Amino acid sequence: MALQPTINDVARAAGVSKGLVSLALNDRAGVAPDTRARILEAAEELGWHPNPSARGLTSRRAYALGLIVRRDPSIIEADPFFSAFIAGVETVLADRGQVLVLSVVPDVESEAKAYTRLAHDKRVDGFLITDLLADDHRIHLIEGLGMHAVTLGEPNVDSTFPVVTRDYDKGIAALADHLMELGHRRIAHVSGDERMLHGRLRREQFERSMSDAGLQAVVVPTDFSPEQGAAATEALLDSAEPPTAIIYGNDPMAIAGMSVAHRRGLRVPGDLSVTGLDGSQIGTYVYPSLTTLRNDPTEWGLAAASSLLRLIEEGASDDVALPPAELVVRASTAPPARP
Amino acid sequence: MALQPTINDVARAAGVSKGLVSLALNDRAGVAPDTRARILEAAEELGWHPNPSARGLTSRRAYALGLIVRRDPSIIEADPFFSAFIAGVETVLADRGQVLVLSVVPDVESEAKAYTRLAHDKRVDGFLITDLLADDHRIHLIEGLGMHAVTLGEPNVDSTFPVVTRDYDKGIAALADHLMELGHRRIAHVSGDERMLHGRLRREQFERSMSDAGLQAVVVPTDFSPEQGAAATEALLDSAEPPTAIIYGNDPMAIAGMSVAHRRGLRVPGDLSVTGLDGSQIGTYVYPSLTTLRNDPTEWGLAAASSLLRLIEEGASDDVALPPAELVVRASTAPPARP
DNA sequence: TTGAAAGCGTTACCAA
DNA sequence: TTGGTAACGCTTTCAA
Numbered sequence: 001m002a003l004q005p006t007i008n009d010v011a012r013a014a015g016v017s018k019g020l021v022s023l024a025l026n027d028r029a030g031v032a033p034d035t036r037a038r039i040l041e042a043a044e045e046l047g048w049h050p051n052p053s054a055r056g057l058t059s060r061r062a063y064a065l066g067l068i069v070r071r072d073p074s075i076i077e078a079d080p081f082f083s084a085f086i087a088g089v090e091t092v093l094a095d096r097g098q099v100l101v102l103s104v105v106p107d108v109e110s111e112a113k114a115y116t117r118l119a120h121d122k123r124v125d126g127f128l129i130t131d132l133l134a135d136d137h138r139i140h141l142i143e144g145l146g147m148h149a150v151t152l153g154e155p156n157v158d159s160t161f162p163v164v165t166r167d168y169d170k171g172i173a174a175l176a177d178h179l180m181e182l183g184h185r186r187i188a189h190v191s192g193d194e195r196m197l198h199g200r201l202r203r204e205q206f207e208r209s210m211s212d213a214g215l216q217a218v219v220v221p222t223d224f225s226p227e228q229g230a231a232a233t234e235a236l237l238d239s240a241e242p243p244t245a246i247i248y249g250n251d252p253m254a255i256a257g258m259s260v261a262h263r264r265g266l267r268v269p270g271d272l273s274v275t276g277l278d279g280s281q282i283g284t285y286v287y288p289s290l291t292t293l294r295n296d297p298t299e300w301g302l303a304a305a306s307s308l309l310r311l312i313e314e315g316a317s318d319d320v321a322l323p324p325a326e327l328v329v330r331a332s333t334a335p336p337a338r339p
Numbered sequence: 340m341a342l343q344p345t346i347n348d349v350a351r352a353a354g355v356s357k358g359l360v361s362l363a364l365n366d367r368a369g370v371a372p373d374t375r376a377r378i379l380e381a382a383e384e385l386g387w388h389p390n391p392s393a394r395g396l397t398s399r400r401a402y403a404l405g406l407i408v409r410r411d412p413s414i415i416e417a418d419p420f421f422s423a424f425i426a427g428v429e430t431v432l433a434d435r436g437q438v439l440v441l442s443v444v445p446d447v448e449s450e451a452k453a454y455t456r457l458a459h460d461k462r463v464d465g466f467l468i469t470d471l472l473a474d475d476h477r478i479h480l481i482e483g484l485g486m487h488a489v490t491l492g493e494p495n496v497d498s499t500f501p502v503v504t505r506d507y508d509k510g511i512a513a514l515a516d517h518l519m520e521l522g523h524r525r526i527a528h529v530s531g532d533e534r535m536l537h538g539r540l541r542r543e544q545f546e547r548s549m550s551d552a553g554l555q556a557v558v559v560p561t562d563f564s565p566e567q568g569a570a571a572t573e574a575l576l577d578s579a580e581p582p583t584a585i586i587y588g589n590d591p592m593a594i595a596g597m598s599v600a601h602r603r604g605l606r607v608p609g610d611l612s613v614t615g616l617d618g619s620q621i622g623t624y625v626y627p628s629l630t631t632l633r634n635d636p637t638e639w640g641l642a643a644a645s646s647l648l649r650l651i652e653e654g655a656s657d658d659v660a661l662p663p664a665e666l667v668v669r670a671s672t673a674p675p676a677r678p
Numbered sequence: 679t680t681g682a683a684a685g686c687g688t689t690a691c692c693a694a
Numbered sequence: 695t696t697g698g699t700a701a702c703g704c705t706t707t708c709a710a
Contacts, residue, residue, distance in 0.1 A: 004459070006703055017681045022705055032679060049459050053395030054703035057686045062392070064440070071422055082422070083410055087443040094442075094453065099462050101403070102441040103433075104426040114433070120343070120388050123438050255594075259626030286625075287598030345687055356697045361689055371695060393687030396702045 005046040014042040025050060049097075056122070065093065065308060066124035068103045070111045070131070081130075081278070081297045088301020089128065096309065112141060119145040125312045128152070128304050129161070132197045150308040150317070152300060153198055162317040164303045168198070169205045171293040171325035175247060175275060176209035178291070178327060182335045184245040184273060188218040190232040190257065192249035199224070199249055202277065206247065218243060222253065229253025233260040237272075244272065244336035251276035255286050258332070269334035288331035295325055344385040353381040364389060388436075395461070404432065404647060405463035407442045409450045409470070420469075420617070420636045427640020428467065435648065451480060458484040464651045465489070467643050468500070471536045489647040489656070491639060492537055501656040503642045507537070508544045510632040510664035514586060514614060515548035517630070517666060521674045523584040523612060527557040529571040529596065531588035538563070538588055541616065545586065557582060561592065568592025572599040576611075583612065583675035590615035594625050597671070608673035627670035634664055 011018040016039060023031050024039040031039075042048075052063050067089070069082065089100055101124050103114045115138065118124050126148035129138055132155055139159045142149045149161045179187050189206045192199030203219055210217035220236060222228035229248060236243055237260070248254035254276035261272050268274050268288055276292040303320045311317035350357040355378060362370050363378040370378070391402050406428070408421065428439055440463050442453045454477065457463050465487035468477055471494055478498045481488045488500045518526050528545045531538030542558055549556035559574060561567035568587060575582055576599070587593035593615035600611050607613050607627055615631035642659045650656035 004461075007705095008703080018704080019682080019706080020680065023680095026705085030679065035679080047459075051396070051703055052460055052462060053392045053401070054686090055705075056392035057390070057396055057688085057703080058705040060686085069422070071426065083408070083443055086441060087410065087445065090442050090444065090453075094449075094456070097456075097460065099440045099457070100442065101438045102425065103429050103439065104422055105429065106426065110433075117433070117436075118438070120386075121391055121436065122343075123391060255625060259628075262626040286594060287601040289598075346689095347687080357687085358689080358691090358698075359696065362696095365689085369695060374695080390687055393702090394689075396687080396704085397689040399702085 004051070005048045007048070007050065009046055010039065010043045010048050013046060014039045052097075060122070061312075062122050062124050063098045064101050064124045065089070065098065065305060066101045066103070066115075066118045066127045067130070068105060068111060068114045068118070068127065070105050070108065072106065081295075081300075084297035085130070085301040088298035088303075089305040090301075091298075092302055092305035092309065098309070108137075111138075115141055115147075116145065119147050126150070126308045128308060133195050134197055134200060136197075148308065148311050150304050150311065152304060156197060162307050162311055163319045164300060164307060164322065165319070166295070166300070166322040167324040168202055168293065171327055172202055172205040172277075173209045174327040175277075175291075175293060176206060176213075178329060179245045179247075179273060179275075179333065180213055180215075182245075182273065182333060184243075184336050185215060186218070186241060186243045187215065187245045187247065188220065188236050188243035189247045190229055190236070190249060190253055191219050191221050192224040192253075194221045196224070202249065222249065224250055224253065226252045226256035230256040230260050233257040237261070237264060237266070245274070245333070246272065247275050248277065250278050251290060251292060254290055254292075254332075258286065258288075269332050271337055273333040273336065275333060291330045291333040292328050293325040294328050296322075299323075343390070344387045346387070346389065348385055349378065349382045349387050352385060353378045391436075399461070400651075401461050401463050402437045403440050403463045404428070404437065404644065405440045405442070405454075405457045405466045406469070407444060407450060407453045407457070407466065409444050409447065411445065420634075420639075423636035424469070424640040427637035427642075428644040429640075430637075431641055431644035431648065437648070447476075450477075454480055454486075455484065458486050465647045467491070467647060472534050473536055473539060475536075487647065487650050489643050489650065491643060495536060501646050501650055502658045503639060503646060503661065504658070505634070505639070505661040506663040507541055507632065510666055511541055511544040511586075511616075512548045513666040514616075514630075514632060515545060515552075517668060518584045518586075518612060518614075518672065519552055519554075521584075521612065521672060523582075523675050524554060525557070525580060525582045526554065526584045526586065527559065527575050527582035528586045529568055529575070529588060529592055530558050530560050531563040531592075533560045535563070541588065561588065563589055563592065565591045565595035569595040569599050572596040576600070576603060576605070583610075584614075584672070585611065586614050587616065589617050590629060590631060593629055593631075593671075597625065597627075608671050610676055612672040612675065614672060630669045630672040631667050632664040633667050635661075638662075 007018045007021050011021045021039050024036045105111045105114050129149050129151040132153045134156055136155055139155055139157055151161050151163050154163050191203040207217040220232040222232050254274055258268050258274050261268050266272050276290045278295045299322050307317045346357045346360050350360045360378050363375045444450045444453050468488050468490040471492045473495055475494055478494055478496055490500050490502050493502050530542040546556040559571040561571050587596055593613055597607050597613050600607050605611050615629045617634045638661050646656045
């Protein structure tokens with residue numbers, strides 16, 4: 001009676017040597033078609049799965065991808081992006097008998113340790129790099145570790161890794177236009193962490209849109225936390241010429257900002273229009289529901305995992321561009337009361 | 340020059356056989372203290388990390404724990420619990436050279452496949468079982484797979500797995516008392532999915548508290564989504580005797596419920612008091628900030644991972660009880676306008 | 679196209 | 695307390 005069947009059991013059942021079983025399993029050339037069929041049938045019948053440890057020992061592959069997420073413990077909070085992103089990754093990996101190794105670390109130091117450990121211990125064959133920073137040190141670190149990787153977004157440093165991107169510029173421009181068409185002139189942007197590349201790019205496009213329209217762009221940078229989103233809102237509303245519309249760098253900040261407005265007796269969108277970015281489900285149910293840009297994290301996951309796997313298995317992989325982010329107009333934007 | 344150093348390099352450097360290196364590495368008996376010291380020193384110097392594939396081949400261990408999260412794609416959304424939970428797990432695993440394998444799956448069928456695959460492929464040594472359901476089929480599935488596991492919460496079916504629990508009864512009672520002391524009499528509970536055990540337990544404690552006070556408990560079950568939270572709120576406010584306070588099964592539903600109230604022109608907490616459960620950071624920044632029960636997901640992660648590792652390594656592990664959930668009173672609760 | 683055999687880097691066992 | 699050697703399950707030569 002079987003523990004787990006091994007390659008020897010399959011070889012015996014198919015009446016061949018285990019070397020052939022290995023060739024057949026891995027779709028390698030040099031196996032007669034009917035022999036291959038017989039082998040695969042025997043494997044199927046015995047319910048044989050090759051043991052990843054044994055494979056890894058000779059092939060030097062882990063059959064796993066690594067995702068390391070850094071989260072300041074004080075900001076440790078729901079991120080609408082990751083569960084859907086990982087679901088996308090999983091879809092690709094499950095089909096190929098691979099797994100995702102996930103690590104959540106509190107700071108840069110343990111982040112570097114985590115990459116190093118996963119690489120040294122050969123626990124993964126490559127990394128998915130999310131939340132790209134300006135001058136992101138991870139690119140260099142991972143290259144130095146001799147590992148493969150794919151970045152979500154285009155790094156601003158030399159990188160040999162394939163890139164998955166989504167255009168936000170059009171979306172940001174559409175969002176700014178939407179507000180201007182409603183009659184807004186004083187539009188502020190509560191931007192995210194300036195060290196994060198995607199936040200910076202969005203801020204730049206916002207500034208471009210505003211200057212194209214001959215308007216002044218007011219930007220308050222934050223760390224993406226609802227706390228700083230609230231503080232930025234207070235500051236903006238206290239200023240000499242408070243904005244009539246605020247574009248927040250993410251939905252949680254927008255929600256916090258709306259609360260500040262409410263607390264001050266301002267009505268949204270009557271007295272203040274508000275938008276998020278990277279629309280999350282919760283944005284649909286707050287009052288008023290949030291105008292935002294739609295993202296699709298699952299798409300990111302599918303694309304990034306496929307690209308990384310191709311890189312690992314074939315030694316090269318193309319960049320991929322996802323469809324541009326789309327404007328979703330809901331109830332938190334309206335013409336200004338006093339334009 | 341070294342690829343990765345192997346156990347042989349260490350053995351040679353320390354002038355012993357590789358068998359001894361293995362014993363020393365694994366803190367096994369039968370190595371002279373000074374020999375052990377010499378070996379560890381040599382290992383340190385060479386920067387040797389044992390290869391998990393090679394270890395796994397003989398020890399039949401994966402040195403990995405599995406977490407499989409099922410999320411209906413339509414409800415795929417931020418869950419404040421997981422990033423902090425995983426950070427806790429990671430803390431325990433990193434110290435021991437182990438990793439977390441994470442899978443996010445859309446339905447029960449792919450969930451079962453994921454458990455089976457991870458077990459058959461020996462990718463993990465045990466599972467962390469979260470979001471326990473009533474009559475949870477996973478207990479039986481995992482036992483049948485011959486795998487170890489730990490459950491977050493006490494299953495209502497026979498289980499041989501250790502259990503990590505946190506008492507919510509006291510917290511729910513305190514929350515109900517808080518509302519009653521404010522003068523509320525008509526208190527409703529928008530509960531979570533009845534199939535989820537923790538939701539059911541909280542509902543039962545709510546009913547107990549209400550009946551102890553001689554009050555009628557109104558309960559509307561949902562699937563934990565903000566959407567159904569909003570719908571439940573509509574239904575409650577439309578009823579003949581609308582509640583003056585609503586306890587929501589989680590913070591996102593409470594936020595959605597508040598929006599419904601706002602939309603109807605009700606003021607929170609003036610016309611309607613509202614509370615969440617399982618306090619999330621975002622609850623601090625909505626307006627008004629949410630009264631809730633505090634949970635600490637990191638604690639869950641630490642306890643569950645430690646317990647599971649002990650089970651795997653020593654064959655047995657004790658149940659662990661985390662400190663009870665605490666009431667956090669913020670601004671969303673106040674005396675009723677017309678009691 | 680196939681079989682036999684030699685690793686891969688550990689752990690486990692048996693002598694010494 | 696130590697060393698030598700045989701697994702572990704697979705991939706990869708090298709012959710046939």
